[in-house]
Amino acid sequence: LVNELAGKEAPDVTAEETGQKYKNLLVSCEGGLRTITLNRPPKKNAITEEMYLEWIAALEEATADPGTVIVAITGAGDYYCSGNDLSNFMNIPEGGIQQKAVDSGVLLYKFVAAFIDFPKPLIAVVNGPAVGVSVTVMGLFDAVYSTDRATFNTPFSALGQSPEGCSSYTFPRIMGPGKASELLLFNKKVTAAQACELGLVTEVLPDASFQGEIWPRLQALAKLPVNSLVYSKALTRDLEKETLHKVNKMECDRLVERWASDDCFKAIMAFFNRKK
Amino acid sequence: LVNELAGKEAPDVTAEETGQKYKNLLVSCEGGLRTITLNRPPKKNAITEEMYLEWIAALEEATADPGTVIVAITGAGDYYCSGNDLSNFMNIPEGGIQQKAVDSGVLLYKFVAAFIDFPKPLIAVVNGPAVGVSVTVMGLFDAVYSTDRATFNTPFSALGQSPEGCSSYTFPRIMGPGKASELLLFNKKVTAAQACELGLVTEVLPDASFQGEIWPRLQALAKLPVNSLVYSKALTRDLEKETLHKVNKMECDRLVERWASDDCFKAIMAFFNRKK
Amino acid sequence: LVNELAGKEAPDVTAEETGQKYKNLLVSCEGGLRTITLNRPPKKNAITEEMYLEWIAALEEATADPGTVIVAITGAGDYYCSGNDLSNFMNIPEGGIQQKAVDSGVLLYKFVAAFIDFPKPLIAVVNGPAVGVSVTVMGLFDAVYSTDRATFNTPFSALGQSPEGCSSYTFPRIMGPGKASELLLFNKKVTAAQACELGLVTEVLPDASFQGEIWPRLQALAKLPVNSLVYSKALTRDLEKETLHKVNKMECDRLVERWASDDCFKAIMAFFNRKK
Numbered sequence: 001l002v003n004e005l006a007g008k009e010a011p012d013v014t015a016e017e018t019g020q021k022y023k024n025l026l027v028s029c030e031g032g033l034r035t036i037t038l039n040r041p042p043k044k045n046a047i048t049e050e051m052y053l054e055w056i057a058a059l060e061e062a063t064a065d066p067g068t069v070i071v072a073i074t075g076a077g078d079y080y081c082s083g084n085d086l087s088n089f090m091n092i093p094e095g096g097i098q099q100k101a102v103d104s105g106v107l108l109y110k111f112v113a114a115f116i117d118f119p120k121p122l123i124a125v126v127n128g129p130a131v132g133v134s135v136t137v138m139g140l141f142d143a144v145y146s147t148d149r150a151t152f153n154t155p156f157s158a159l160g161q162s163p164e165g166c167s168s169y170t171f172p173r174i175m176g177p178g179k180a181s182e183l184l185l186f187n188k189k190v191t192a193a194q195a196c197e198l199g200l201v202t203e204v205l206p207d208a209s210f211q212g213e214i215w216p217r218l219q220a221l222a223k224l225p226v227n228s229l230v231y232s233k234a235l236t237r238d239l240e241k242e243t244l245h246k247v248n249k250m251e252c253d254r255l256v257e258r259w260a261s262d263d264c265f266k267a268i269m270a271f272f273n274r275k276k
Numbered sequence: 277l278v279n280e281l282a283g284k285e286a287p288d289v290t291a292e293e294t295g296q297k298y299k300n301l302l303v304s305c306e307g308g309l310r311t312i313t314l315n316r317p318p319k320k321n322a323i324t325e326e327m328y329l330e331w332i333a334a335l336e337e338a339t340a341d342p343g344t345v346i347v348a349i350t351g352a353g354d355y356y357c358s359g360n361d362l363s364n365f366m367n368i369p370e371g372g373i374q375q376k377a378v379d380s381g382v383l384l385y386k387f388v389a390a391f392i393d394f395p396k397p398l399i400a401v402v403n404g405p406a407v408g409v410s411v412t413v414m415g416l417f418d419a420v421y422s423t424d425r426a427t428f429n430t431p432f433s434a435l436g437q438s439p440e441g442c443s444s445y446t447f448p449r450i451m452g453p454g455k456a457s458e459l460l461l462f463n464k465k466v467t468a469a470q471a472c473e474l475g476l477v478t479e480v481l482p483d484a485s486f487q488g489e490i491w492p493r494l495q496a497l498a499k500l501p502v503n504s505l506v507y508s509k510a511l512t513r514d515l516e517k518e519t520l521h522k523v524n525k526m527e528c529d530r531l532v533e534r535w536a537s538d539d540c541f542k543a544i545m546a547f548f549n550r551k552k
Numbered sequence: 553l554v555n556e557l558a559g560k561e562a563p564d565v566t567a568e569e570t571g572q573k574y575k576n577l578l579v580s581c582e583g584g585l586r587t588i589t590l591n592r593p594p595k596k597n598a599i600t601e602e603m604y605l606e607w608i609a610a611l612e613e614a615t616a617d618p619g620t621v622i623v624a625i626t627g628a629g630d631y632y633c634s635g636n637d638l639s640n641f642m643n644i645p646e647g648g649i650q651q652k653a654v655d656s657g658v659l660l661y662k663f664v665a666a667f668i669d670f671p672k673p674l675i676a677v678v679n680g681p682a683v684g685v686s687v688t689v690m691g692l693f694d695a696v697y698s699t700d701r702a703t704f705n706t707p708f709s710a711l712g713q714s715p716e717g718c719s720s721y722t723f724p725r726i727m728g729p730g731k732a733s734e735l736l737l738f739n740k741k742v743t744a745a746q747a748c749e750l751g752l753v754t755e756v757l758p759d760a761s762f763q764g765e766i767w768p769r770l771q772a773l774a775k776l777p778v779n780s781l782v783y784s785k786a787l788t789r790d791l792e793k794e795t796l797h798k799v800n801k802m803e804c805d806r807l808v809e810r811w812a813s814d815d816c817f818k819a820i821m822a823f824f825n826r827k828k
Contacts, residue, residue, distance in 0.1 A: 175452070176725075501818075
């Protein structure tokens with residue numbers, strides 16, 4: 001999290017060089033497997049406001065493309081994703097902090113909704129540590145494959161905040177309330193092996209063989225009949241889609257209140273002071 | 277699955293010899309424990325249309341019998357059950373494939389509903405490999421005891437199909453969506469030990485002692501007060517019974533579409549071609 | 553359970569000596585951490601009618617106190633809690649057994665509702681064996697830390713009874729129906745390690761270091777911003793609060809029937825006869 005607080009945008013050379021349409025993502029599609037790579041390695045792939053919008057657009061593009069059967073999300077560099085870029089909070093609009101909180105809530109709501117509504121199999125390829133909203137939305141993925149080097153951390157209350165990504169709904173259902181509370185309320189960081197035992201991670205692979213093993217496996221899955229996959233996913237998802245959107249709204253409303261609260265302000269200040 | 281495709285009904289000598297009322301099942305009841313044995317060992321207990329109807333009737337008989345406290349389902353021979361007998365698809369009625377799909381959907385709906393509504397403790401005694409619908413309905417059982425020799429396989433998308441038996445609802449709730457997808461979407465076959473870790477199987481016993489250990493245990497359970505068992509099961513089931521029937525309907529509707537689809541046709545043809 | 557049947561109230565010296573407001577509980581609060589200790593060690597902390605009322609009052613007190621951030625429940629002596637004190641059934645009012653059952657149902661409903669509605673993080677510190685309702689309400693706690701010496705037992709059907717504490721709803725969701733049935737229907741007693749694997753217990757600690765490790769950890773949690781904790785818990789709880797109250801009502805209604813039934817009478821008599 002530390003690096004993201006400085007929040008100066010590093011020049012995104014890669015995107016310009018390759019002529020990609022996204023500044024913060026690399027997107028490729030081969031043989032039915034579409035890969036969306038979070039591509040701000042100097043910032044541990046922390047998500048800026050621009051990057052949230054690009055990620056949403058990349059998911060919409062994946063939905064619309066008839067050649068895409070399966071979608072994988074992964075990170076460039078050592079991190080999977082360090083979560084919300086805290087520099088997002090520094091760009092205060094005319095309406096002040098309250099307006100900033102409202103705007104951030106709207107953006108987060110759209111971002112999480114894109115995962116709730118995504119119709120094709122969505123797989124996280126967790127190449128390194130994952131933090132915050134990049135962890136919470138995993139409860140909306142269809143599978144999460146992780147290197148044993150990854151960790152998973154959702155430090156909400158430590159920052160005066162509260163859960164998002166529908167994790168207040170999905171985590172207790174995946175791991176039971178007695179285990180979910182440690183992550184959602186008590187800021188516990190877990191290893192990939194622990195996250196797998198909790199059911200959040202589907203399978204953990206050794207870091208040395210992770211990249212070599214996982215991609216051929218996903219390429220094979222991308223050969224399955226897309227309609228059977230999409231319809232099967234719909235059966236598992238449709239019944240609770242309305243509830244998930246409702247949860248997303250409740251969580252974002254609460255965060256709008258939290259972001260403008262003294263708790264959050266004090267926690268962020270304490271964070272900066274520890275940094276010094 | 278291979279053997280079932282030939283689909284020629286072996287003469288059911290056992291049933292005729294014993295005067296049993298079912299052609300494809302053996303049913304006995306002793307000391308409150310009723311045992312329903314799937315009895316087509318030459319076909320790995322694959323379920324024909326006739327056998328679906330008999331299984332439904334046997335559950336109704338178990339409900340009605342005041343002497344039945346607990347019901348166990350098991351398989352004769354090496355297999356527990358190899359799932360839907362694919363020969364069911366070969367007996368095409370006058371209305372063609374579309375009519376066949378609709379009829380099969382009606383039968384499947386009734387079959388699964390019989391598990392949703394079954395009021396007494398229902399226990400699977402998994403004596404060997406289990407495939408397809410025999411696995412998916414396990415999410416509706418009260419306990420699943422398995423030999424370590426068993427495997428569990430639900431290859432829906434590989435056959436251009438989609439989940440049934442309310443598994444699109446029960447599996448994500450039992451094991452979390454990240455693990456359920458591997459079974460429901462990606463055709464993963466799991467061992468008994470893995471199925472136990474996932475929560476689908478209650479306990480795994482060594483094959484050598486399986487039969488010797490499990491039956492005395494169930495006979496002991498059958499001595500418990502039947503009303504406490506039935507009322508306790510009702511408390512765990514009644515609240516979601518309506519949802520389960522709705523899920524069953526959604527799954528069957530989707531399968532009616534799938535069975536008449538090109539995906540399914542191509543997958544079955546590919547299966548036959550691999551066989552040659 | 554055996555000791556509680558005699559049901560003679562031991563003089564509660566401790567309470568009188570310390571001037572505490574509760575006869576059956578010890579309550580303290582330090583640095584945001586409020587500890588409620590079940591304090592009838594000679595009776596293994598079995599819950600009398602008076603103690604149910606005190607426990608409800610102590611939770612209300614914790615809710616109202618602005619200095620309380622986190623609440624821990626633990627037991628004095630070797631046991632965490634041996635469940636409902638069966639001597640409660642012996643004090644038969646003028647209305648007879650039926651009236652007794654109704655009154656007990658009302659009390660149980662209020663007791664469980666206090667857990668459903670409790671707004672702050674609630675943690676069980678399980679210092680020893682736990683039985684019956686003290687186990688079932690754990691599904692409503694936010695975390696359960698247990699010594700490896702503890703066991704968890706909910707022998708409902710063995711006593712002609714049925715589940716309470718919303719366990720008919722929470723247990724199948726925490727551990728899957730195939731594992732929950734063994735506890736709720738088949739009277740299985742599990743170790744702390746097993747309960748942890750099932751997801752009912754958050755973490756197991758060695759008995760030798762349990763007290764020394766757990767309290768500093770909870771004291772640290774009590775330094776977190778209370779609003780973030782309360783709002784985060786609300787997000788995980790509010791959506792199903794109505795359902796939980798409905799389940800509580802269904803369970804209590806069923807127990808009122810069970811308590812006045814022959815099954816229950818016979819089971820209690822058999823229990824007494826085994827004791828002789």
